[in-house]
Amino acid sequence: MEDESSLRERLIDVGVELVTTEGSASLGLREIARRAGVSHGAPRRYFPTHHALLSAIARRGFEDLGARFAAAIADTASPRAQLRAIARVYVGYALEYRGMFELMFRHDLLDSDKHMSDGPRLREATLPLFERVVVLVAQCRAERDTAHADGPAATGPPPPVTAAALWASLHGIAQLWAWGSLRLALDAEPTGGAPRGDQVDQVDQLVAAALDAHLGPVDS
Known part of the structure; x- marks a missing residue:
């Protein structure tokens, strides 16, 4: 039994x-x-409610995404390269697993205590992933400051704010690509799922541009 x-x-x-x-x-x-x-x-x-079961399913999505993050950076040395690897995984996951990604970020699941069955609240499942990005952003900034030690001190928002802005940009890239808006703007052929062929390069360019916008160009 x-x-x-x-x-x-x-x-x-x-x-x-x-x-x-x-x-x-x-x-x-x-x-x-x-x-x-x-x-x-x-x-x-x-599961006391339907939402409690949905939250448990969505938590699996965050666990899967976290494992993909870990695998992507396992053989990557520099913080900037690790951030780029994580960013590509995040956007790629969002486009390949649309249903799970939508469930993971449903506001009624993330912003609810009453649907808990056991374990942490769903929104707390996002924190380890976000904290990893914050650490990498701080390391990137420290490396940049060291490389430009003779110049003026770098200024900018604290690492959690930069990490949050970067996350928002990556999430927006994924959503707008999935909805077709970015594909239309970039004159890319529509696809029914994850990007293929030249579209992979376009998505990678968008990810790189987001990193440059929030962290500065690699050679700056």
Whole structure:
């Protein structure tokens, strides 16, 4: 007989598969229960509300994104190169896994305490990823100050503010590309999913431009 923790994880697994293959609109409680092979009331034993189950599914998305961040920077030395790798992963994830990305940043899940089942609130799942970017921004600034030690002291907002602005820019690139606005502005052919061919280069250029805008050009 399946224990309760295994069934709880299976419900989340089914939700992850559904949102990945069919989008966030597919995450009905009855459909998740049906695909998990349990009665439609069974999920209530583990998740007090539908939103609690959705939050658990979205938390898996943040865990996956964090693992992708770690893999992307594993063999990357400089803070600037690590930031670029993370930025590319973030935008790429957003474009390839649209359903999960939308779920991860649903305001009603992020800005809610009452739908918790266990563990930290969903919005707190974003903090380790953000804190990693803050550290890298601070390291980039320190390296730049060291390289220009004979010049005037660098000025700018504190690293958390710069990191937040960079995050907002990357999120905007992903959303506007997915919605078609950036593709239209850059005269890129529409695609049904992640960018392909020349569009990959265009997205990379947008990511590089965002980094330059918030951190300064690499050779400055």
